[in-house]
Amino acid sequence: MITGMSQSTGTRGLNFLQKFMSDINVLVLGANGMLGKMVSLHLNSIKDINLSVTSRSKTEFIDKYFNENVFNFELTSEYRENLKKICSNDFDSVINCIGVIKPKIDEFDPHSVSETIKTNSYFPLELQNLCNELNIRYIQIGTDCVYSGDNGNYTEDSFKDPKDLYGKSKVAAEIEGLNKYLIRSSIIGPEKGKGFSLMNWFLNNEDHQVSGYKNHLWNGVTTLNFAKVAEGLIRNPEFEFKTQHLVPRNLISKANLLEQFKFTFDKEIDIKHIDAQQVIDRTLKTNFPETNKKLWKNAGYVEVPSIEENIEELFHSQFTNEIMN
Template sequence: MTIDLNLSFGIHGKNILRKYMSNNKILVLGSNGMLGKMISLYLDSFKDLDITLTSRNSTEFIEKNFGGKYLKFDAIGDNINSIINKKNKFDYVINCIGVIKPKINEKDNNSVNETISLNSYLPSDLQLVAAEDDIRYIQIGTDCVFSGKTGKYVENSFMDAEDLYGKSKIVGEIESTNKLLIRSSIVGPETGKGNSLMNWFLKNEARIVSGFKNHKWNGVTTLNFSKIVEGIIRNDNYTFRTQHLVPKNTISKAELLEEFKKNFKKDIDIKHVDAENIVDRTLSTNNQKLNENLWQLAGYKNIPTVQENIEELANSKFSHRIIN
């Protein structure tokens, strides 16, 4: 069944008439992480979408915002079939579970095993379940599958990551039937201390911090990604395997901190410095038309700049619900 709705989307508030599909059952794996929080809040704001979400444990954030929509799932100890089975059938599964680079200790066996389990084995298991049960599986990819030595990586560029994080993600990003991989670097708000660049900056109590001017970045926000996922589901756009999500421009990590400072009203000084090693993991794409289409599905008339995306994130009610 479909219904027509006239809604306002995107940073320019452009009204778009869309044909909305109802009765979509969506499972969000890892709703307590940086991406999972935003995707869960955003998709749950649409009453015609049937959202179920998971986390290792229930939290105050989950109880406050989702109540009975939560399923306990430990991706290391539990089998994925414990939540995806004949009783619990889903049309879409969005995997937000993963170990991020700052949390990995390559000298600790437990940390190494957890990283491989969550970043490599879990996506592989999901691929099999999605193919067997005809579920549409959306996986976020990372720019860290690339070393950062050249930049402007496209979808078929050689993945030359040198650390455990990147290598573990390479395995988890193998293409498969019913799997849609959208690759980008992401930033977004978190609760508590968090481990991401944005949260580190916003929670930092120092008077001055350093930002690298020779580390290049052209990622997106968790809100951008959430809107694109919703657009894909709404329009049943599932015609590709791997696509890079690329904004209009590229900035440095130091300039990214400046955007955080300006839009989140952070009273701190930023010293622009050169890192010992130049890092350029910027993404490009072999299919610019599809990149444009993804942004349009999310309600953006034109591909936005990094600066516009950070401004939108800072002004979003969903960001405020996560931070506050």
Template sequence: MKYLILGAAGMAGHTISLYLHEQGYEVTTFTRSYFPIGKNIIGDAYYNLDLLSKVILEGDFTVVVNCIGLLNQYAEDNKQKAVFLNSYLPHYISDLTKEMRTRVIHMSTDCVFSGKKGNYIEDSFKDGETFYDRSKALGELDNAKDLTLRNSIIGQDMNVEGIGLFNWFMKQSNEVNGYSRAMWSGVTTLTLAKAIEKAALVNLVGIYHLVNNESISKFNLLSLFNAYFKGNK
């Protein structure tokens, strides 16, 4: 199988690229700066859409994994860019590959839901309230060829300025708070990579929630980080 990973230098993208490469798949990565895994193509989807289109049309990929996105406050501060990357781009890629063998696996987020109700299922009303939440909701692919995975992920980030929970925690030197009633049901970036591999093999389509078997409080999650990565058991 041939994979094209968009946004391969991000927290999700670099783990997905590394895992699939280690499994023996042919991996091409699309990043804004040099990336050492697979065949790397440097470009910016926001400024170089023609280049990205050319790569997809000529690459004969089995799967395009879209990990490109503008997160949280960055989306709020750059609304035009957020709409382009989070909302428009996934549908553009899906339309571009509509008559090709290439399938799209698109990364969405559990933030399309506000969390006020809880126990959301795939077809629950998307009640996310922030600009980021709504821009990601608009970008979801729900058709008979492509796949959208809604998830919340943790993992290491190549970018030292990454805003993920794990990166944030590992930078802390003093005591931090962990919310005992804030529950998390997400997965690690490695689990996400394995799920993408399986989904591609079985040709999974539509929208799916990618969650773990048992939710955990943010307090207990940080306690695990503290024990296993900082050695404070």
């Protein structure tokens, strides 16, 4: 049956079938970060995905899980040439997990400012152009921090009004491109040690009481959610969006988010619900709810999950245990 189809459709049909039946070649840039670790572990567990990753240096994590198919890559003065060599290895999709996160930025340090702009702004644009040139599907995570948080319910076409360097640096990275799929959300996920994220700050907190803001609202996703959505996107070329907000079924306050961490991870920490001086609501909504549903469905979810369900899934994931221990 397949042979007959190949013969009737000619060379183009044969090439398509060979591509369809072959393994998928994927590159994850930045496999050592919070997002990169989860995305890499998940994709590496899929039999028909040939995964390659990049890392700035050899680490225990890289040595343990990716002793092969690892490219050394960091944003030095020669990174453009190195990036082109790496991306020329016949990849079908590239996922960029490289970025400078907000807690690591010092807006009063010129070097920190320069590195942030290079990493969060210029590099994704160069990667976007290269993937377009090589006809590689490029998946980039976006952030809710391109919005000030003054209004909430931001859609894909809402005006971007970030107030800090992190948000401003990410705006440039979100320029749309031909082969680019921007998935905008806010992420939480496991890290080794104390890390820099809200989740790990809470889980590793040695105090018996912490404060959580009840007037800071959130409706993001977990790193595991994003990894599974990325896999679904890699497998389904019919997606045609350029920018899509990935949103769960509900929203939650940051105080109640901590309560969910406490309940799910069984932590004995009292949480004091307080009002911050400034209300922040960076919650996202989407102009394309059917695409949002389809992304979740292709990721293996029967319906759009709740934040509570996502955290429960994250807790039970073997990858969370592998990252944190």
